[in-house]
Amino acid sequence: MLSDGEFLRYSRHLLLEEVGEAGQLRLKNASVLIVGLGGLGSPAAQYLAAAGVGTLWLADFDQIEVSNLQRQTLYDSDSLKLSKAEVARDRLHRLNPEVELIAVNQKLDERALGDFVAEVDLVLDCTDNMAVRQAINAACYAWGKPLLVGAAIRFEGQLLALNPERDHGCYRCLYQPEQSERLNCGNAGVIGPVVGTIGLLQALEAIKFLTGTGSVPWGELKLFEAKAHRWHSLKVPRDPACPVCGPESGESSCA
Numbered sequence: 001m002l003s004d005g006e007f008l009r010y011s012r013h014l015l016l017e018e019v020g021e022a023g024q025l026r027l028k029n030a031s032v033l034i035v036g037l038g039g040l041g042s043p044a045a046q047y048l049a050a051a052g053v054g055t056l057w058l059a060d061f062d063q064i065e066v067s068n069l070q071r072q073t074l075y076d077s078d079s080l081k082l083s084k085a086e087v088a089r090d091r092l093h094r095l096n097p098e099v100e101l102i103a104v105n106q107k108l109d110e111r112a113l114g115d116f117v118a119e120v121d122l123v124l125d126c127t128d129n130m131a132v133r134q135a136i137n138a139a140c141y142a143w144g145k146p147l148l149v150g151a152a153i154r155f156e157g158q159l160l161a162l163n164p165e166r167d168h169g170c171y172r173c174l175y176q177p178e179q180s181e182r183l184n185c186g187n188a189g190v191i192g193p194v195v196g197t198i199g200l201l202q203a204l205e206a207i208k209f210l211t212g213t214g215s216v217p218w219g220e221l222k223l224f225e226a227k228a229h230r231w232h233s234l235k236v237p238r239d240p241a242c243p244v245c246g247p248e249s250g251e252s253s254c255a
Helices: 004-009 020-028 041-051 066-070 084-095 110-117 130-143 192-211
Strands: 031-035 055-059 100-104 122-125 147-153 156-162 220-225 230-235
Touching (some): 031 041, 031 110, 041 055, 041 084, 041 192, 055 084, 084 100, 110 130, 122 130, 122 192, 130 147, 156 192
Parallel strands (some): 031 122, 055 100, 122 147
Antiparallel strands (some): 147 156, 220 230
16 A cells, blocks of 8 residues: 555645556556666656656666766766666655666676566667667567657657557567668767657656556557657558567467
8 A cells, every 4th residue: 555655745646537546556566677778768767766666677788978968867967977777776766765776787688688577567668779679679579568669869759669468560570670770869969858758758658558547559650750740650560470479479488
């Protein structure tokens, strides 16, 4: 049950009929893995910690650089050259000491990813690397865990919600591993609020999923074009030959 302090802290959630005490307890008992604590992961982690998600696994092996500060809202000039995962843990603890925060200051290979994914209810992919995204997608489908993928570059953002229990394609169906990412924030730039917008939407859909509120747009790629403030939505069909979510993939599932 919720403590008196938790009733006060989460009072605005409790006023919502769709959330209430039952929904807040679901958040308290939930665990989420956030992979990447940059422009996407920073706001997502802040809002999930503030919302009272019981356990947050914070995974990032990078150190904070001055160029990060334009969009990575967890950090400041005093954080330079420090571990993102450890600084994020400390900042989020000050925001909400009721939440268990686990810093994962290491590069996650396929084996390590599987170990962490197996422990949580939901995964947020806040990375910017194709190979890592493919590995996260594969681990989530192997363990049957929902995944919220965010991406942003220049004035454009993407949000993709994936659920292995639903009849739609996965990240591998949408992007083949051999597709190279020629452009990234480091060589093409990004406007900070676009990254924040997508990260906040990842947090929103995570809270909706964990509380059972509303509907998550599973299997839909949401495309945001900020200069014209336009949204487009595309369904992601399942590739029958996909080795991750296709008919043959279940035989090797770890779930």
